[in-house]
Amino acid sequence: MAMPKGPQAFPRAEYLRRLSTVKTEMERREMDVLVISTPSNITYLSGYTAKSGYVPQGLVISLEEEEPTFLTRRQDAPAAMHQMFIASNRVIGYPEALIGNPDMDGFDAVIDFLRDNGLGRRRLGLETKFLAGQSIEKFKRKLPAATIGDFSNGVTWIRLTKSDLELAVMRESAAIADAGILRAKEVIRAGVREADAAAEIIATLVRGANGKPGTDLSSFYLCASPRSATPHIRWSEDVFREGSQINLEFGGVRHGYISPLMRTFSVGKPADRLRRVHEGEVAGMEAALAAVKPGATCSDIAVAFNSTLKKYGFEKDSRCGYAVGIDWLEPTASLKEGDMTVLQPNMTFHLMLGNWIDENFGYVISETFRVTDTGAETFSRMPREIFVV
Amino acid sequence: MAMPKGPQAFPRAEYLRRLSTVKTEMERREMDVLVISTPSNITYLSGYTAKSGYVPQGLVISLEEEEPTFLTRRQDAPAAMHQMFIASNRVIGYPEALIGNPDMDGFDAVIDFLRDNGLGRRRLGLETKFLAGQSIEKFKRKLPAATIGDFSNGVTWIRLTKSDLELAVMRESAAIADAGILRAKEVIRAGVREADAAAEIIATLVRGANGKPGTDLSSFYLCASPRSATPHIRWSEDVFREGSQINLEFGGVRHGYISPLMRTFSVGKPADRLRRVHEGEVAGMEAALAAVKPGATCSDIAVAFNSTLKKYGFEKDSRCGYAVGIDWLEPTASLKEGDMTVLQPNMTFHLMLGNWIDENFGYVISETFRVTDTGAETFSRMPREIFVV
Numbered sequence: 001m002a003m004p005k006g007p008q009a010f011p012r013a014e015y016l017r018r019l020s021t022v023k024t025e026m027e028r029r030e031m032d033v034l035v036i037s038t039p040s041n042i043t044y045l046s047g048y049t050a051k052s053g054y055v056p057q058g059l060v061i062s063l064e065e066e067e068p069t070f071l072t073r074r075q076d077a078p079a080a081m082h083q084m085f086i087a088s089n090r091v092i093g094y095p096e097a098l099i100g101n102p103d104m105d106g107f108d109a110v111i112d113f114l115r116d117n118g119l120g121r122r123r124l125g126l127e128t129k130f131l132a133g134q135s136i137e138k139f140k141r142k143l144p145a146a147t148i149g150d151f152s153n154g155v156t157w158i159r160l161t162k163s164d165l166e167l168a169v170m171r172e173s174a175a176i177a178d179a180g181i182l183r184a185k186e187v188i189r190a191g192v193r194e195a196d197a198a199a200e201i202i203a204t205l206v207r208g209a210n211g212k213p214g215t216d217l218s219s220f221y222l223c224a225s226p227r228s229a230t231p232h233i234r235w236s237e238d239v240f241r242e243g244s245q246i247n248l249e250f251g252g253v254r255h256g257y258i259s260p261l262m263r264t265f266s267v268g269k270p271a272d273r274l275r276r277v278h279e280g281e282v283a284g285m286e287a288a289l290a291a292v293k294p295g296a297t298c299s300d301i302a303v304a305f306n307s308t309l310k311k312y313g314f315e316k317d318s319r320c321g322y323a324v325g326i327d328w329l330e331p332t333a334s335l336k337e338g339d340m341t342v343l344q345p346n347m348t349f350h351l352m353l354g355n356w357i358d359e360n361f362g363y364v365i366s367e368t369f370r371v372t373d374t375g376a377e378t379f380s381r382m383p384r385e386i387f388v389v
Numbered sequence: 390m391a392m393p394k395g396p397q398a399f400p401r402a403e404y405l406r407r408l409s410t411v412k413t414e415m416e417r418r419e420m421d422v423l424v425i426s427t428p429s430n431i432t433y434l435s436g437y438t439a440k441s442g443y444v445p446q447g448l449v450i451s452l453e454e455e456e457p458t459f460l461t462r463r464q465d466a467p468a469a470m471h472q473m474f475i476a477s478n479r480v481i482g483y484p485e486a487l488i489g490n491p492d493m494d495g496f497d498a499v500i501d502f503l504r505d506n507g508l509g510r511r512r513l514g515l516e517t518k519f520l521a522g523q524s525i526e527k528f529k530r531k532l533p534a535a536t537i538g539d540f541s542n543g544v545t546w547i548r549l550t551k552s553d554l555e556l557a558v559m560r561e562s563a564a565i566a567d568a569g570i571l572r573a574k575e576v577i578r579a580g581v582r583e584a585d586a587a588a589e590i591i592a593t594l595v596r597g598a599n600g601k602p603g604t605d606l607s608s609f610y611l612c613a614s615p616r617s618a619t620p621h622i623r624w625s626e627d628v629f630r631e632g633s634q635i636n637l638e639f640g641g642v643r644h645g646y647i648s649p650l651m652r653t654f655s656v657g658k659p660a661d662r663l664r665r666v667h668e669g670e671v672a673g674m675e676a677a678l679a680a681v682k683p684g685a686t687c688s689d690i691a692v693a694f695n696s697t698l699k700k701y702g703f704e705k706d707s708r709c710g711y712a713v714g715i716d717w718l719e720p721t722a723s724l725k726e727g728d729m730t731v732l733q734p735n736m737t738f739h740l741m742l743g744n745w746i747d748e749n750f751g752y753v754i755s756e757t758f759r760v761t762d763t764g765a766e767t768f769s770r771m772p773r774e775i776f777v778v
Contacts, residue, residue: 002748002749003748003749004615006616007626049623050619050622051610052621054718074706074707075620075706075707075745076621078618078745078748078751079616079619079622081748082616082619083622099707099723100708100711100720100725100728128522130521132517132518132522133520133522133525133526134517135522193602195596195597195602195603195604196596199591199593199595199596202591202592203589206588206591207584208584212626213584213585214584215584215623215624216623217606217609217623219440221440226392226393227468229468230465230467230468230471231465231468232441232465233438233439233471234438234440234604234605234606235602235604236395237396237601237602237604317463317464318463318488319485319488319489322489331489334489336489339489354464356467359470360392
């Protein structure tokens with residue numbers, strides 16, 4: 001008995017559609033073959049979500065083949081056979097001897113595969129922006145007859161516009177994030193240790209919502225006073241006190257797709273400055289969402305937010321958000337002034353309005369949304385309020 | 390009021406000792422200045438554990454200065470001031486405009502800092518193995534008078550031997566991992582959904598043990614039949630059934646330090662093959678641990694395991710473990726045949742005997758240990774058994 005195929009997050013036709021778009025882009029850039037090494041792009045093109053990307057692996061896409069071939073370490077091949085839509089014989093496990101080996105690694109196996117399959121002298125696209133310098137050198141050295149070009153973010157830009165099937169999954173993720181916020185309302189209390197509240201919220205994000213468990217955990221941050229000015233500390237060993245402010249940022253995850261969400265909590269009455277910032281930020285958020293429509297630019301959204309916030313006497317120095325999907329941030333379009341990416345239906349963004357204003361004070365709120373035919377659809381059902389507990 | 394210093398995981402003298410060892414290695418390699426960009430190495434040399442490493446940052450170490458300087462994006466500077474042992478004015482937040490910017494990124498700020506501080510024409514060490522090719526090119530292009538050398542894993546090799554203070558923290562992490570296994574014994578039952586069991590175990594890893602919470606979550610894998618052959622799938626939406634085998638791999642985390650642990654569970658009587666593999670693996674583990682002593686090599690440990698397992702009719706193709714500490718795996722020494730790294734007191738390893746034998750069957754067991762003056766100290770208190778629930 002071979003490794004059984006697991007339940008697939010998407011039908012085969014969906015993966016073939018995605019691949020077809022990538023192949024069109026390959027033709028446009030005059031490339032014959034791609035080696036995709038970024039885990040989120042591998043997930044997008046195959047359904048693979050197992051966490052083997054800390055060692056080299058490559059999804060090889062050729063214009064001449066309908067399905068790609070995946071090279072990963074031998075011990076991870078069964079997971080790939082189980083999760084990927086491709087035929088199991090297209091999953092190739094390279095020898096474990098390449099792990100922890102000072103002289104060779106998995107990219108040597110990928111290069112051998114290209115050579116053995118007549119792809120060593122073709123026009124080859126790599127995600128060079130995300131490859132170590134030494135790995136790029138290896139491809140060049142061992143494939144001297146190949147024409148190597150850059151395909152960094154080639155797949156990622158395609159991911160920006162989601163299919164209806166992807167959007168359905170992102171709504172499931174958003175429902176999980178909402179469940180996390182509701183759990184936070186129950187467990188954040190004066191006298192409770194930050195870690196204990198985090199444990200309860202995280203457990204909720206794993207259990208999921210509406211009978212659909214989280215399939216992974218995304219980044220999780222609980223930054224409470226005196227650390228409200230920090231965005232990326234997990235949590236501390238302190239206890240909440242009367243007057244504590246708590247900034248929460250996390251996402252639900254379904255099949256790799258994340259819907260991030262941020263909300264601010266207050267134990268007891270919110271401080272004056274917090275209430276004033278909140279008022280300006282919510283007004284800015286509403287202005288930003290009102291500016292969303294096909295044809296507007298990412299810059300327009302940021303201008304709408306920034307100019308509104310300014311009327312309330314505040315500024316935000318970081319961008320207002322970014323494209324979002326598999327593994328959270330897609331490193332493509334940013335909701336920032338000057339980013340002239342034109343919004344199109346079914347692009348998805350994290351409108352990330354966290355604002356770490358000075359060393360003593362930060363505030364968070366966000367929405368994950370898609371561009372509709374006429375405006376924006378936000379995925380969360382949580383009110384845009386300071387949650388007072 | 391400026392950002393307050395948080396409780397430090399280690400005293401200042403400990404960080405200065407680590408830095409002094411790094412500086413000795415810099416002198417040996419004839420380097421004047423280092424830019425450390427790997428998050429785990431930054432943690433080691435400063436105490437910083439916030440998760441800002443998805444954008445460029447650099448800890449600049451100069452032979453001429455006692456304390457390093459840290460460059461990170463502006464919004465993460467307060468977290469660095471809070472967590473790092475260095476003076477707050479040695480934390481430099483670079484402009485948020487460098488984030489999501491197609492033309493520049495945080496390494497431009499690091500390079501400007503080097504130039505502005507008279508370090509632009511010196512002998513400069515980079516962790517090139519972990520830097521994108523484009524980033525290395527940028528350092529070379531913008532610092533044409535610098536002599537750029539490779540310091541990849543220079544810090545990581547130093548990390549291999551732990552201080553007593555680090556070992557105490559790793560024992561705390563191990564107690565948390567043990568608590569996770571004990572929770573798994575309570576919640577893994579026929580009819581329970583994998584995700585729900587995972588939620589309970591993960592919550593325990595956050596709550597911690599002995600009054601010391603987990604300070605983060607490490608990787609977590611729950612691979613149950615029919616996926617026992619996969620090491621790196623998080624968990625699934627299935628329910629456990631009578632006869633299910635469950636492979637668990639996770640770690641406790643304290644201040645960045647992880648003690649990984651793997652144990653295999655069975656709902657009801659373990660299958661025959663599982664019991665036979667377990668017998669051979671435990672015998673192999675005991676042989677491996679008995680071979681640990683200062684002066685033995687990593688290879689010796691692997692030979693002891695492999696030759697014992699073979700007597701029981703099994704083989705393992707992946708390495709038997711690796712150096713372990715901050716953020717789990719240290720990419721230095723491997724417990725594999727042919728790795729001639731000589732064991733020395735207080736080196737720490739994950740004796741990782743997970744064995745994914747064929748597409749239908751895998752088994753896991755592991756111990757995190759340190760080399761003592763005479764043998765091995767394992768950190769976990771969990772019995773080396775198949776946990777039958």
